[in-house]
């Protein structure tokens with residue numbers, strides 16, 4: 054059970070430098086009144102926008118992050134960006150193991166584990182992507198796949214680093230689809246599996262404290278049904294967040310919905326949502 058709602062967006066390659074900066078400025082203005090104690094919002098921009106983006110949101114309540122990081126710190130990786138290089142930009146967070154990087158860029162659990170360890174050692178908050186494919190879902194091995202990805206990707210993390218961890222469950226089959234194709238109860242079941250695996254890994258108190266965020270065709274029409282699911286602590290949003298005004302409305306609707314649900318006792322959120 055978390056005491057916050059978590060939202061993040063990954064703009065992928067949808068925006069270059071100019072568009073990323075104007076998007077960030079709009080988001081910052083629209084969301085400037087959101088209390089950080091209730092809501093965590095992270096925006097993952099492309100590498101080319103990160104330095105000027107940091108200057109824009111130096112004092113903002115938005116966490117700024119990269120969409121990837123190299124699994125090495127050695128200089129001989131032409132074209133890559135290391136965790137210390139991200140930290141030098143004073144970034145807050147980084148997304149690691151997104152489904153598109155696992156499948157289209159061929160990233161393995163062991164590469165992802167190294168990325169996670171390097172990012173944590175630089176005190177970057179890590180949004181760890183885990184996901185199953187459509188065929189793994191069809192073979193009914195989603196739970197096994199998610200557990201293996203979690204156990205391999207999080208290997209070697211120290212207890213004191215856990216507060217920097219966010220789990221982002223974004224199944225490959227759910228990304229870029231129509232929001233009506235996403236069964237909320239399936240999402241809830243997978244989040245229960247993820248939670249139980251985290252508790253196995255870190256013990257029940259620490260495992261329960263790690264935010265688990267759902268992503269994949271989240272939209273204004275399904276966001277509230279998804280946040281109602283057990284162990285869904287937040288939403289990771291692609292297309293429906295890439296317009297700052299739509300994203301702002303979505304966040305506020307979900308927050309309002311959660312406030313109302315908790316006053317009815319529907320889902321046990323923490324104190325500040327009661």
Ligand code: 13P
Pocket residue numbers: 062063151223227228229230268269270271289290291292293
């Ligand atoms: P969509 O919300 O566009 O399906 O993208 C999800 C995603 O990949 C976010 O990281």
